Amino acid sequence: MSPPPNLAPKPPASATSHASATGPIVRLEKLRKTYQMGGTSVTALSGLSLEILAGEYLAIMGPSGCGKSTLLNLLGCLDRPTGGQYFLGGQDVSDLDDDALSAIRGARLGFVFQSYNLIQQLSVVENIEVPLFYQDCPEEQARQIATDLARRVGLETRLDHKPFELSGGQQQRVAIARALANDPLVILADEATGNLDSASGREILDIFDDLRQQGKTLIMVTHDLEVGERAKRLIRLRDGELESDLRK
Amino acid sequence: MLAIGEGASFKAQEIIKTLGSQNILLRSQKPGEEEKISNRRDNYVLEYGLTNEDLKRIRNTIPGVETALPARVIREYVWNIAVRVDVDIVGTLPDYPVVRNHQVAIGRFFNQADLDAAETVCVLGTEMVQKLFPLDEPLGKDVRIGENYYRVIGIMEPRTTGAFSEGNLEEAGGAPRDRMFIPLETARHRYGEVLFRRRAGSFESERVALHEITVKVVKSEDVIPVSEAIKDVLEKNHKKKDYAVVVPLELLKKAEETKKIFNLVLGSIAAISLLVGGIGIMNIMLANVTERTREIGIRRALGARRKDITTQFVIESVILSASGGLLGVLLGVLIPFGVSHFAGMRTIITPGSPILAFTISGLIGVVFGLYPALRAAKMDPVEALRHE
Ligand SMILES: Nc1ncnc2c1ncn2[C@@H]1O[C@H](COP(=O)(O)OP(=O)(O)OP(=O)(O)O)[C@@H](O)[C@H]1O
Ligand SMILES: [Mg+2]
Numbered sequence: 001m002s003p004p005p006n007l008a009p010k011p012p013a014s015a016t017s018h019a020s021a022t023g024p025i026v027r028l029e030k031l032r033k034t035y036q037m038g039g040t041s042v043t044a045l046s047g048l049s050l051e052i053l054a055g056e057y058l059a060i061m062g063p064s065g066c067g068k069s070t071l072l073n074l075l076g077c078l079d080r081p082t083g084g085q086y087f088l089g090g091q092d093v094s095d096l097d098d099d100a101l102s103a104i105r106g107a108r109l110g111f112v113f114q115s116y117n118l119i120q121q122l123s124v125v126e127n128i129e130v131p132l133f134y135q136d137c138p139e140e141q142a143r144q145i146a147t148d149l150a151r152r153v154g155l156e157t158r159l160d161h162k163p164f165e166l167s168g169g170q171q172q173r174v175a176i177a178r179a180l181a182n183d184p185l186v187i188l189a190d191e192a193t194g195n196l197d198s199a200s201g202r203e204i205l206d207i208f209d210d211l212r213q214q215g216k217t218l219i220m221v222t223h224d225l226e227v228g229e230r231a232k233r234l235i236r237l238r239d240g241e242l243e244s245d246l247r248k
Numbered sequence: 249m250l251a252i253g254e255g256a257s258f259k260a261q262e263i264i265k266t267l268g269s270q271n272i273l274l275r276s277q278k279p280g281e282e283e284k285i286s287n288r289r290d291n292y293v294l295e296y297g298l299t300n301e302d303l304k305r306i307r308n309t310i311p312g313v314e315t316a317l318p319a320r321v322i323r324e325y326v327w328n329i330a331v332r333v334d335v336d337i338v339g340t341l342p343d344y345p346v347v348r349n350h351q352v353a354i355g356r357f358f359n360q361a362d363l364d365a366a367e368t369v370c371v372l373g374t375e376m377v378q379k380l381f382p383l384d385e386p387l388g389k390d391v392r393i394g395e396n397y398y399r400v401i402g403i404m405e406p407r408t409t410g411a412f413s414e415g416n417l418e419e420a421g422g423a424p425r426d427r428m429f430i431p432l433e434t435a436r437h438r439y440g441e442v443l444f445r446r447r448a449g450s451f452e453s454e455r456v457a458l459h460e461i462t463v464k465v466v467k468s469e470d471v472i473p474v475s476e477a478i479k480d481v482l483e484k485n486h487k488k489k490d491y492a493v494v495v496p497l498e499l500l501k502k503a504e505e506t507k508k509i510f511n512l513v514l515g516s517i518a519a520i521s522l523l524v525g526g527i528g529i530m531n532i533m534l535a536n537v538t539e540r541t542r543e544i545g546i547r548r549a550l551g552a553r554r555k556d557i558t559t560q561f562v563i564e565s566v567i568l569s570a571s572g573g574l575l576g577v578l579l580g581v582l583i584p585f586g587v588s589h590f591a592g593m594r595t596i597i598t599p600g601s602p603i604l605a606f607t608i609s610g611l612i613g614v615v616f617g618l619y620p621a622l623r624a625a626k627m628d629p630v631e632a633l634r635h636e
Contacts, residue, residue, distance in 0.1 A: 073630050076549070078548075078549060078629045078630050078633070079628075079629075079630050098553070098554060099553050099554070099555075102548065102551055102552060102553040102554075102556075103551070103553070105548075105549060105550070105551050106550065106551015106552075107551065111549050111550070113633070117542070117545075117546045117549075117633065118546075119543050119546060119547075120543075130546075130547065130550050131550040131551050134547075134550060134551035134552050134553075134556060135551065178550070182551070
């Protein structure tokens, strides 16, 4: 694998200062991720540079194993890059410790997963409250926010249901409500429609469109071109490198 | 568990209460087995036990002795018309109530005049009163022993000890016989020194001068040295070991020691069961953590720090072990109750022990839940989310 063609001068350390609240909400500088597997190392991302502006609706596509999930995990502060830098809302988060990353996930990021990932023993409203619980939000306020969000995704009648009593589409809507609970900077979705039939998938995408309308920043990984087409910006990865970047 | 040990020590304290910590009890005892075989079914009179000389020696030669109270104890039937009771008739001196700390409840104990005149008066024990005089007032009535009638002049207070009695210090089990008191002189006149007993169809006669001597010392610190001196004196003057020396204080010490050993053994059992229980809890929690790996990943993604995960699982472990502890406390209260009820063993639950047990079980939850909780917290969020 050759290094990515990047002719721009290497950003000096001082360059971090220009990343302010007015700059891009996400900025990646030659982000690298290699996995150690016994003796061999697998490079999942080889020096990816990318800027995402506030309010963008971005889809990431590419063949299996090209590094989409790896990228999303790094963007979601679930993992740390092997090299390069990641600025989130102007803050360099590539070298933070575990507690700081947890704090950032809790305060600035929202996740929507392919398999919904709701906590089975908690009710709909309790699931939506989980991120608020870790932000030490007062109970009553959390209940209020969670109820409002459940209404927003059309589940106001299902507040006390458990996840296994809901359809896949409904579960994914709970997950979206949960991702919105902390009013995050960025919402990250990995194949959010992957497990759903096309009708339920469309419902989810309608919600995403709404969110984009409200100015939320959305990054989603998908295999489905139709889904990718609905986004306002589509980037393609191949072998851990940026292949194309299309804005509409 | 400690309730049984506590009960044993309580029993020893009761012995002290009955006999007094300042007292030493000497009792006549049939000598060893080989005597019996050589004298079987002979007309030989078996002579053994404490003598009036022993009494004199103890009174006169051993310093620190306040009183030495002799008693003859004869087992007989006492009759009131057609009702009879099997009792120990105790011929003794007027200061028995003081020395033995066993007072008269109604009427009076016999006095020096009764003793000197060898009056046929008696003082009844409480239990026999209920059997002999279920309806009427015993004071002033006569009871019959053999051919002789005795006027009832007093009734003793109930003995505080319940299942335990003076006569039964070493004989375990069996309901203790009630005691009836008559002047020592009267006993001498009526019974002489030789007693006949019918045993398994054959007659056995024995000559026992005194069955009991209760020695009261001046200062309670002197109990042990005085008892040693008495043992020396008796050893010199008796060819055979036909007596027993009971020192309540020694009994108490023994009981305390037994209690210590008991508590140690029980404590180790408790420690082992706590360890086993703790490991059980750890296993359950490890399985729980593995089963809920996905949930851990979700919570981490939603902003939970490592210590939030640790706290969550430690709390769950404590809830688990504390509910086990609650069950244990319930059993721990019920089982001693059952032991007292069915085995007749005295048990005492000290008020702190259920609280202690509950606290310890909670702590077990913390200690043994910590490792699984830390393992949960250590998981990598990405791996945890991919689990299953
Ligand atoms: N934990 C890991 N350990 C080792 N290698 C890994 C690990 N995670 C991913 N990889 C490797 O990194 C590369 C990129 O994987 P990634 O999961 O990001 O692909 P993807 O684009 O999400 O694929 P798909 O579309 O199938 O989900 C792959 O070659 C994969 O084998
Ligand atoms: Mg993937």
